Amino acid sequence: MLLLAIDTSGRQGGIALARVEEHDAPSEIEIIEIMPLIGGTFSAQLIPQISTLISSNGYTKDAIGAFAVVSGPGSFTGLRVGLAAVKALAEILAKPIAALSMLEVCAAASGVKGKVMAALDAGRGEVYVGEYTIPSTARMPARSTTCEKLVTRADFLAQAKAWNLATPDAAIAQAAQAAGLQVTTIAPISAAEVARLGWRKIRSGETVSPMQLEANYIRRTDAEILEKSRS
DSSP states (O other): OEEEEEEOSSSSEEEEEEEOOTTOOGGGOEEEEEEEEOTTOHHHHHHHHHHHHHHHTTOOGGGEEEEEEEEESSOHHHHHHHHHHHHHHHHHHTOOEEEEEHHHHHHHHHOOOEEEEEEEEEETTEEEEEEEEEOSSTTSOOOEEEEEEEEEHHHHHHHGGGSEEEESOHHHHHHHHHTTOOEEEOOOOOHHHHHHHHHHHHHTTOOBOTTTOOOOOOSOOHHHHHHHHHO
16 A cells, blocks of 8 residues: 655655555655655645655555654644645545654654654754654564653753754754764654654554644644733
C-alpha cells in the first residue's frame, strides 16, 4: 500500500509518498518521491501538490492506505493547513493516521539511543524540547515520551546536561557546544523521516481517527496568552 507523509510545521515543509509492505521495518520502506513545500503558501500548495505527487507516479488517491502527519510543534497556521488536509483525505478514504511530534521525529532521525533530548528553536529566546527513551534494539519496547515542553534558552542549557542532545538547528547546537554539552547535529528533517516514523507507529497501532487528530502546539496562541492576562 501507499503511505502519504506530510509536514507543514516549519518555514519549509514537504510531502512524501512511500510504498510499504506489512512486515517492512521503517528503514526498509521505499520512498517513491519527496516533494518540497515552500513556507508561507502551504494553503495554496498542499492539495495540488498532493494530487500531482500521486498522479505523476501512476496512482490515484484510493491507493493510499495510511497517513503520517506532523502535528506540532510549529507554525499555528501551517499546522492547521496540514492537519485539515489529512483529516479530509483520511475521512474520505477511511484510513488511519499517525500523528507525529517533530521533536520525536528529530530524536528518531538522530540515531542516538537511550535518553535523548530533541530541541528545536521556538523563537522569542525559547526552545521546544522533547525528552525520550529510545530503545537500543528493535526488539525492545517502543520509545516513550518523558515530556515535551517550551523552555527558555537558559533553562534548556541547564536541563540538557543529563541528556544526549539532538537538534537540526545550528544556533541551538552551537549554544549547547559552547556550554560544553554533547550534541548530535542532524540534517534538516525531510518528509521521508516523517514517513519512516509514521510507519513505525502505524505498525504498532499508534493511530488516530480524523476526529481525534489535533494540533500539538506546545506554545499557547497569542489569543490564549492575552485571555489569561485579562482573567
